[in-house]
Amino acid sequence: MSQQNTRGGYSGSRGRSSRPNRGAFHHQRHDGVNKPFANDSFGSKDGMSQGRGRYLHNMSRGSGSKQFNGKPSSKYVYRQKSPATDVIPNSPEAGGSQLRQPECFLACRDGLHSFTAQSDSKTPTPDLIQNSPEAERSHMEQPESFSSPELVSGADLPILPVHSDSRNILLDMTRMQIKETPEEETEETATENNDFSFSGEVKNEWTGGEPLPPAKADIQEQAFQEKDVKNLADIGGSGHSVQQAVVCPLDICPPKTGSCISLKPSLLETNKLKRNQVKLAMERQSGNVLRPGMVLLKNYLSISDQVLLYSLFFFSLSSDMVKILKECRNLGLGPGGFYQPGYRDGAKLNLKMMCLGKNWDPEKSAYEDIRSVDGAKPPMIPGYFDQLVRKAIQDSHALIGRNSGVWNVENELPRMSPDICIVNFYAESGKLGLHQDRDESQESLAKHLPVVSFSIGDTAEFLYGDERDVDKAQKVNLESGDVLVFGGKSRHIFHGVSTISTKTTPKALQEETNIIPGRLNLTFRQY
Numbered sequence: 001m002s003q004q005n006t007r008g009g010y011s012g013s014r015g016r017s018s019r020p021n022r023g024a025f026h027h028q029r030h031d032g033v034n035k036p037f038a039n040d041s042f043g044s045k046d047g048m049s050q051g052r053g054r055y056l057h058n059m060s061r062g063s064g065s066k067q068f069n070g071k072p073s074s075k076y077v078y079r080q081k082s083p084a085t086d087v088i089p090n091s092p093e094a095g096g097s098q099l100r101q102p103e104c105f106l107a108c109r110d111g112l113h114s115f116t117a118q119s120d121s122k123t124p125t126p127d128l129i130q131n132s133p134e135a136e137r138s139h140m141e142q143p144e145s146f147s148s149p150e151l152v153s154g155a156d157l158p159i160l161p162v163h164s165d166s167r168n169i170l171l172d173m174t175r176m177q178i179k180e181t182p183e184e185e186t187e188e189t190a191t192e193n194n195d196f197s198f199s200g201e202v203k204n205e206w207t208g209g210e211p212l213p214p215a216k217a218d219i220q221e222q223a224f225q226e227k228d229v230k231n232l233a234d235i236g237g238s239g240h241s242v243q244q245a246v247v248c249p250l251d252i253c254p255p256k257t258g259s260c261i262s263l264k265p266s267l268l269e270t271n272k273l274k275r276n277q278v279k280l281a282m283e284r285q286s287g288n289v290l291r292p293g294m295v296l297l298k299n300y301l302s303i304s305d306q307v308l309l310y311s312l313f314f315f316s317l318s319s320d321m322v323k324i325l326k327e328c329r330n331l332g333l334g335p336g337g338f339y340q341p342g343y344r345d346g347a348k349l350n351l352k353m354m355c356l357g358k359n360w361d362p363e364k365s366a367y368e369d370i371r372s373v374d375g376a377k378p379p380m381i382p383g384y385f386d387q388l389v390r391k392a393i394q395d396s397h398a399l400i401g402r403n404s405g406v407w408n409v410e411n412e413l414p415r416m417s418p419d420i421c422i423v424n425f426y427a428e429s430g431k432l433g434l435h436q437d438r439d440e441s442q443e444s445l446a447k448h449l450p451v452v453s454f455s456i457g458d459t460a461e462f463l464y465g466d467e468r469d470v471d472k473a474q475k476v477n478l479e480s481g482d483v484l485v486f487g488g489k490s491r492h493i494f495h496g497v498s499t500i501s502t503k504t505t506p507k508a509l510q511e512e513t514n515i516i517p518g519r520l521n522l523t524f525r526q527y
């Protein structure tokens, strides 16, 4: 495993709660303004810069993009969130072959604002509202959470572009906001903007035919790059510093579309393949004690005893990772699911996040029971995850005992019962600056209870060290299936993610789950 000092390049910023004072680093802003601050431990050239609180990221600032000037525009339609109207793709409500329109929510300090793309002139829909009386009404009839109508008043509300194809809505919104005049959507531009095809029958193969979760699913990562987020975050008018985050569904494993027919190999061939995969995975499983209290379990998640049996006897490769992805995909689309965290000043974290058990708020650098950006209650940690975490700690103990000759392994690495989990999804450009995890309870921190981190998808370069200094940090690749545990003397290490290596997701996993490019990371802790 590679462990070496990183040199230059990786520009970090401050950490989760490790940076109580503002301005310890360079801000790299998307508006092209780099603000120097004292005590810079990272350069900002490569785009890692800090935000307030936990993460040290690229930030997109609201100020960098076209702002609404408070005048109504004819190009966008704003609608408030309609309650529970989710429909399954291809259902009659979805209009046959079209997936449900995505909804995005602008999460403000004072409430949640949503907007939904509507169909365009090619396919007019009855609920098209463009400067219509209905639109007026929807502006007026704010839900309770719209406690400060003056912040996003009717006049401030953006009017969304109209398009028949929900696939491109975010790109379209971006385009609309960048260009003064909307261009007509064509099949060509649609394909240009999004590689995913959503037409045709949805074969939800890897979920075993289970019903899809509320189908806010048809937004792809590609359609939600940072610039889009930046633009979305601006909706509602400039000059308001109230917008914290964009709550927008992210489907990390979109259903495969049924446009191409794949021939399944025979059962015999499949089982042979599975056995080989299982064998290989077991051979590749290994563990390392990186430093006292810090253990890396390589290739740990791909296989477990239970999964070994399962994958030998069942047709589908059902590894831990598949199950975790499936759970995270579903949770990520539901209430309290993935969103783009941001800060009071408009800075955005360079990842999507959701929290389980309790919400971790990047602005406050604190945990809370209800997510303040939208009032969502964080989902509970699935029991299956809990078991895996406990087992990983147990296996780390065994490894420490074997490798380090320590007899009281629990002194080295305390046991913990996970009750909170931060789930991050890094797109290929995702990063996380050096930080410490220090927002758990005093008791948990004092006991040095470990953080247990699962990596799934693309490989991440993970930096860690005793100082918030990228030049002094060591680095290790976290590949799909790796579990990293850091507690005891390593509980307060500085750590971060400098790069995501593109196209490193194992092919079998990609095929099985249709995971979008990027990396899923889950960090479990005991509050």
Ligand SMILES: O=C(O)CCC(=O)C(=O)O
Binding pocket: 016, 422, 424, 432, 437, 453, 460, 462, 478, 495, 496, 497, 521, 523
């Ligand atoms: O993505 C990772 O490996 C680290 C995530 C992390 O440090 C955090 O969520 O606090």
Ligand SMILES: [Fe+2]
Binding pocket: 016, 435, 436, 437, 495, 523
């Ligand atoms: Fe962390």
